[in-house]
Amino acid sequence: MRLSNFYTKTRRSMAAQDSKNAYLLEKAGYISQVAAGVYAFLPLAVRSLQKIETIVREEMNALGGSEVIFSALQPKSTWEKSGRWEDKNFRQIVYLDPEADMTFGATHEEPMTIALKQSVQSYRDLPVILFQFQTKFRKELRAKSGLLRGREFRMKDLYSFHPDEESHHKFYEDAAKTYLKVFERLGLDAYRVKASGGVFTDEFSDEFQVICETGEDEILVNHKTKTGFNKEVEDKLKETDKKKLERVKAIEVGNIFPLGTKYSDAFDLKYLDASGDRQSVWMGSYGIGISRLLGTLAELFNDEHGLKLPSQVAPFEAVVINLTSSKTGEKIYSDLTEQGVEVLLDDRDEMAGTKLVDADLIGYPIRLVYSAKTAQDGKIEIKERGSGKVTLVNLEDVVGRVQKLLS
């Protein structure tokens, strides 16, 4: 990709803002605010979000999931049937078009359950594991912290349907393991913590939390086992348990819920077992905030010059900046592109300083600079954004070196 053909622009001046992720992502040109808690995702953000989604999708497929895209618009009656509309906490976060009696999807337990009534009759039809990537709408009373708590956001949600509690429990634990793997692949150190089920279930749920000073959750964790408890369930803990735990601030990046038969019973989703008896379906739901993950990564990976997202989620893996009038930059750009490296050529008619400052702000993991200085010895400079390490390499070795750094 050539920067001259890529829709993006960094901003020189920004209003002071407490949220680091919103400030950096907006200044670097990833996102643009539309309203409180509502952001447009610009090309840089889209590339990062797609990479995050790809990692999540691979793991959901490995878990046995089938990808779907359900509708975001849902009839209000859906929630009335499950009884959830009676819950004031639920009702107040749902966007509603009262004329059409339609709601803007906040979650999908009910629609999924309704859909399964058509396809599940026998124990032979179970389990069913469905997931989707979708925009969710939640009327947060107070949107804040940039991408960490929005009113419109990207989310992966997965729903599992099982013949009994035991098989559900087994899947639930597999899902928890998969979640930890997803966060690890994204470069995040996640803790599995017990929390309340909120408006989803009366049971405990499991949250996946990433320690971060600016997070809005408070959790009690054991650093050895990478487990802990949300502060909201603290009063249920024994004193002896508490002593071993450290209290930290964190961002919730995922949450999984054992739902039991709450929704399947509400919609009468049943199946016939091997002996011909009608049985309730056991359910679970499993969410990962995709756009919140981008906010979390921005919150954690940055310095005074800008973003430094890990290469597996950065919009591009490398940038080429040519400060000479030769065609060397073009050559390196096309060589890297041919080898499958996601590289951007900064071919703008801008000053060297502008290109270097923008490179740090946007946070390309690898920066290649060809200048009169490096050209003297037939070399090019490689700078790693993460560590700040600078090396000079021969032109013919660039591709190999970049590939090695990215592997």
Added chain:
RNA sequence: CGGGCUGUGGCGCAGUUGGUAGCGUGCCGCGUUUGGGACGCGGAGGCCGUGAGUUCGAGUCUCACCAGCCCGACCA
């Protein structure tokens, strides 16, 4: 939903006791520059958040509303 602060060219801001709006940056043109947002000259760009009032006259004063940010309550 309570409390505080803020709304003025694309973005960031200033605007005195009321007199019809300015700076920085970005943008366009020309020239000089070229390893950390460089400089000179010349330009374009504003219903001063919205609506009512007070006044000869409102960016400025009054009231209401709307929006954004922050704190709290709430929250997969």
